[in-house]
Amino acid sequence: xxHIPSKQTPKEYALNPNPQRIVDDLLPHRVPAHESxxxxxxxxxxxxxxxxKRNEPLKLPLTGSLSVSLGDLGTRMTLRVSDxxxxxxxxxxxxxxxxxxxxxxxxIDLFRKPGTCLAIESINTIPMSAGLASSxxxxxAxxxxxxxxxxxxxNDSQRSILSRIGSGSASRSVYHGFVEWFPGEQDNGMxxxxxxxxxxxxxxxxxxxxxxxAEKPIGSSEGMKRTLETSVLYRSWPDQxxxxxxxxxxxxxxxxxxLLGKTAEQNAMSMHATMIAAWPxxxxxxxxxxxxxxxxxxxxxxGVDVFATMDAGPNVKILFTEESTAVVKEAFPDVRIVAPxxxxxxxxxxxxxxF
Amino acid sequence: xxHIPSKQTPKEYALNPNPQRIVDDLLPHRVPAHESxxxxxxxxxxxxxxxxKRNEPLKLPLTGSLSVSLGDLGTRMTLRVSDxxxxxxxxxxxxxxxxxxxxxxxxIDLFRKPGTCLAIESINTIPMSAGLASSxxxxxAxxxxxxxxxxxxxNDSQRSILSRIGSGSASRSVYHGFVEWFPGEQDNGMxxxxxxxxxxxxxxxxxxxxxxxAEKPIGSSEGMKRTLETSVLYRSWPDQxxxxxxxxxxxxxxxxxxLLGKTAEQNAMSMHATMIAAWPxxxxxxxxxxxxxxxxxxxxxxGVDVFATMDAGPNVKILFTEESTAVVKEAFPDVRIVAPxxxxxxxxxxxxxxF
Numbered sequence: 001x002x003h004i005p006s007k008q009t010p011k012e013y014a015l016n017p018n019p020q021r022i023v024d025d026l027l028p029h030r031v032p033a034h035e036s037x038x039x040x041x042x043x044x045x046x047x048x049x050x051x052x053k054r055n056e057p058l059k060l061p062l063t064g065s066l067s068v069s070l071g072d073l074g075t076r077m078t079l080r081v082s083d084x085x086x087x088x089x090x091x092x093x094x095x096x097x098x099x100x101x102x103x104x105x106x107x108i109d110l111f112r113k114p115g116t117c118l119a120i121e122s123i124n125t126i127p128m129s130a131g132l133a134s135s136x137x138x139x140x141a142x143x144x145x146x147x148x149x150x151x152x153x154x155n156d157s158q159r160s161i162l163s164r165i166g167s168g169s170a171s172r173s174v175y176h177g178f179v180e181w182f183p184g185e186q187d188n189g190m191x192x193x194x195x196x197x198x199x200x201x202x203x204x205x206x207x208x209x210x211x212x213x214a215e216k217p218i219g220s221s222e223g224m225k226r227t228l229e230t231s232v233l234y235r236s237w238p239d240q241x242x243x244x245x246x247x248x249x250x251x252x253x254x255x256x257x258x259l260l261g262k263t264a265e266q267n268a269m270s271m272h273a274t275m276i277a278a279w280p281x282x283x284x285x286x287x288x289x290x291x292x293x294x295x296x297x298x299x300x301x302x303g304v305d306v307f308a309t310m311d312a313g314p315n316v317k318i319l320f321t322e323e324s325t326a327v328v329k330e331a332f333p334d335v336r337i338v339a340p341x342x343x344x345x346x347x348x349x350x351x352x353x354x355f
Numbered sequence: 356x357x358h359i360p361s362k363q364t365p366k367e368y369a370l371n372p373n374p375q376r377i378v379d380d381l382l383p384h385r386v387p388a389h390e391s392x393x394x395x396x397x398x399x400x401x402x403x404x405x406x407x408k409r410n411e412p413l414k415l416p417l418t419g420s421l422s423v424s425l426g427d428l429g430t431r432m433t434l435r436v437s438d439x440x441x442x443x444x445x446x447x448x449x450x451x452x453x454x455x456x457x458x459x460x461x462x463i464d465l466f467r468k469p470g471t472c473l474a475i476e477s478i479n480t481i482p483m484s485a486g487l488a489s490s491x492x493x494x495x496a497x498x499x500x501x502x503x504x505x506x507x508x509x510n511d512s513q514r515s516i517l518s519r520i521g522s523g524s525a526s527r528s529v530y531h532g533f534v535e536w537f538p539g540e541q542d543n544g545m546x547x548x549x550x551x552x553x554x555x556x557x558x559x560x561x562x563x564x565x566x567x568x569a570e571k572p573i574g575s576s577e578g579m580k581r582t583l584e585t586s587v588l589y590r591s592w593p594d595q596x597x598x599x600x601x602x603x604x605x606x607x608x609x610x611x612x613x614l615l616g617k618t619a620e621q622n623a624m625s626m627h628a629t630m631i632a633a634w635p636x637x638x639x640x641x642x643x644x645x646x647x648x649x650x651x652x653x654x655x656x657x658g659v660d661v662f663a664t665m666d667a668g669p670n671v672k673i674l675f676t677e678e679s680t681a682v683v684k685e686a687f688p689d690v691r692i693v694a695p696x697x698x699x700x701x702x703x704x705x706x707x708x709x710f
Contacts, residue, residue, distance in 0.1 A: 232591050233629065234591075235594065236587050240588065266632070269631050270631075274588065276625075276627065277588075277625040283645070285645055286645065286649075288642070297638070
């Protein structure tokens with residue numbers, strides 16, 4: 001882990017741990033160095049899940065987590081110094097009163113001087129129908145792009161901390177490949193950032209099964225909060241992570257796919273179990289989600305190494321390796337296959353424009 | 356609680372806690388007093404679930420549980436001293452090699468002298484399609500009937516202990532109405548029996564929704580075992596029960612239905628959550644189960660006090676009160692409604708013969 005010096009003591013942060021002070025602490029200046037800048041950040045899927053904050057405003061997690069980034073699937077962002085704030089997402093202008101506009105510019109307000117206006121072009125290479133969260137890649141891309149525009153020369157851990165303030169899991173979207181986010185212990189969160197595992201595993205595949213585009217019954221932040229407050233079983237969740245995270249990390253280093261898959265699936269199921277045990281119960285699962293889980297179990301009974309993971313929504317992602325591609329395609333004809341370590345099999349083109 | 360004297364010290368039981376010694380301890384003699392005897396025991400639905408044993412052979416639970424018996428729905432049994440062992444269930448003869456025959460006569464072997472043969476007529480007034488376990492009522496009915504046949508004059512707690520040895524939840528089927536099963540602390544299980552709450556609540560309704568007759572992927576005993584061994588979240592299950600059981604008991608005494616329903620539903624969901632978090636995951640839920648849970652949630656959002664509970668299987672039972680009968684029937688046209696405290700609304704006739 002990199003040591004990140006802080007200008008303020010942990011005690012000061014503890015008294016008023018607000019995001020602005022973290023940003024103030026990390027930025028060397030607030031004068032744009034260029035007229036415009038672009039950068040890309042990938043979406044990510046957690047293999048060991050993040051569920052529950054120890055600090056809401058700083059988005060500090062209660063536990064560590066570990067993810068795999070989705071290669072070309074993510075957010076490509078261009079920032080341009082402008083005479084007014086504007087936001088285009090996938091070439092569609094978002095009005096200032098939209099949720100996306102206010103969330104993104106509230107975040108950017110932490111970084112810029114009053115008076116600096118920015119025009120943002122954000123392209124999601126994640127198909128809208130994929131049911132994948134785009135906020136992680138969007139906030140990480142914002143930090144990468146701001147860093148380029150202002151020429152701050154922030155290191156990866158600093159970018160991860162700043163992305164985290166936008167959206168917890170964005171801390172992991174700063175990197176490609178396998179990524180671990182350390183929960184940290186400090187009140188100011190300066191030790192809560194992600195790092196790359198520096199392992200290439202080209203045979204790994206993530207299959208995205210879009211089962212439902214129905215609006216989620218509850219957002220993930222609110223879902224975490226309700227789980228923490230009302231789910232008795234959540235009390236054992238930190239133990240679950242303590243057990244799973246080192247196993248997943250080691251399975252990646254050893255390239256032991258059955259161990260990785262099994263542990264990731266149990267971890268995801270356990271996260272959903274903490275929500276099912278909340279009140280009112282958080283049931284992201286739809287009948288189709290369950291049908292898919294049963295199908296994955298049946299495939300496994302037939303000897304296919306395929307495992308499921310789910311995030312705060314009804315869609316199921318499956319984990320497998322290259323050799324199972326044919327049988328997975330047969331079982332799930334609509335699957336979109338992502339090869340996190342191989343550009344050739346990603347389903348968006350190199351310029352980041354989705355098709 | 357009744358004090359039950361034991362002829363053997365807890366230490367002796369701890370060294371060899373086997374069911375035969377419990378039975379030996381409780382029975383005054385082994386000579387049938389009549390040629391035949393009959394008795395009935397109801398099925399029961401746990402409002403605070405039993406999930407996990409502290410002792411396998413004695414079927415001692417890790418936690419307490421609380422149920423409501425289902426009135427006329429259960430097992431009516433007749434035992435007749437005979438020249439050979441025979442078993443009829445719902446008028447169909449079961450061969451000696453069948454699972455039902457061997458399970459029931461292995462149990463009866465604990466109670467009789469070698470040489471005493473019995474012909475058993477067992478009538479389940481639980482519709483086969485209802486997806487309700489009949490083992491609880493069957494073992495409780497067996498103990499009631501043996502007690503009558505031998506004229507042992509066993510008290511309720513003793514019958515509950517003996518029924519428990521056949522099937523844990525049978526300890527509760529000894530009684531009608533609301534029933535609490537104490538987990539006990541002794542190694543010999545002499546303090547682990549059920550008692551009636553002695554509350555009549557005629558307005559209570561249980562709706563049985565039969566969603567699937569598919570064979571269960573895993574039996575409940577094996578399911579409990581796997582959950583204990585592999586589910587990290589199960590570690591918090593005893594805390595869940597510690598929280599829920601007194602609330603449910605008090606809600607019954609206060610006739611606070613929303614509190615009873617909410618707590619019973621969260622308890623059932625949490626039990627399933629412990630299984631979902633096991634490995635391999637125990638997914639009794641079918642897509643139809645989930646559809647029904649969502650439907651129950653939607654009804655509740657409309658202000659109807661209806662709650663769900665589920666046991667180790669895919670079927671959903673709903674809890675409501677008399678006043679919601681019409682809206683429940685409209686939402687679930689196939690529902691079978693049981694009124695645990697009112698014979699008139701049960702759906703089997705007084706002689707216990709199902710139709």
